[in-house]
Amino acid sequence: MTDIDKGTSARLPTPHGEFTITAYFDRSTGIEHLALHCGDVAGEEVLVRVHSECLTGDIFGSLRCDCGPQLQLALARIAALGRGMVIYMRGHEGRGIGIEQKLRAYNLQDQGMDTVEANLALGHPADSRRFEAAAQILQDLGVRSVCLMSNNPLKVLALEAQGIRIVQREPHEIDANPENAAYLGTKRDKLGHFLRG
Template sequence: MTPAVRTESVPSPADEGDAPCVRVGPSVRMPTSHGMFQLSAFIESRTGVEHLAIHCGDLSVPGVLVRVHSECFTGDIIGSLRCDCGPQLHKALDRIAAEGLGVVIYMRGHEGRGIGLIDKLRAYALQDQGMDTVDANLALGHPVDARRYEAAAAILQHLGARSVRLMSNNPLKLLALREQGLEVVAREPHEAGEHPENAAYLGTKRDRLGHLLGHPVAD
């Protein structure tokens, strides 16, 4: 019989009274092509969604390198050229392995900025008809971005990370983590995988969503 995995609850750092928390799942050694990591599982209490942390080193040191990465089946798994997600994920793992310290929080349930895989494919079909990513989400009745980051902050809290350097081009992600009580001491530009197939997608990120692509670092 397979033994049950013991879990514990971790409150969100923003408000331990009523904010969402995560339950802690198993953690295992994970050798990868990028280097040696620990792979730790977490279950979001509010949704039941299972998230992952890919990490190494003592994450309690100031200014630890962090990437909060939204799940992207098409980019991460099959190498889609419609986005830059896969290259961003692999670049983050390479950077952490080079420093020997850091964590990627892999947020499942964030597919298509939170609309899910099936509606993400519907959005792609609308984009093929001329819409951009923003208008396609809205046409399907979704918010432009439905993602939430309480669970990511709670996972970082459990892992001991309090002061982070965030690998991201999205200023709203930085603000969301700060709102959860994390000290984001720097934004690390994280551009990767630009080519003709995703040029319009990246342009929409920059021009309509405010992503800091091609911009200097600014806190």
């Protein structure tokens, strides 16, 4: 049984190339997610990025994280290949705590906490995101196996638990900057992300 409803699709020209953007409504959460895809994505070994919404990084270009550059790199890689998909998971701001709580976590980080400690101090799990909808979107579009652009082992496990076969996990690392070096180190050391030391 699926908890998603497929909505409208439209052509989306980007600086990287032309994509089709499709809206999906997750009935279990009330959140709309997006799939940006190009080429024939039905089938095997589709290049996929499951990208968690990050307003500060994706839209405003925050240097506190690597989210914006990761999104742009994924779109560029998919467009160059001519086949693949980015699933844009809305409702994942701040690893699932929302924008207000994320800003509070920023303040705690500026006082010396790392990103995990800040979430915990605010009464949240280190990571409260869920990826069932991403798997259902892949299944709806006929994707049977993926080459997943991700550094996050939880995304791999979550998709596999929903029946998505991961043929390969492709590193999707962005060089650190002075603002996000400690953040990326925490993701590596405390959240198990596959990042260089």
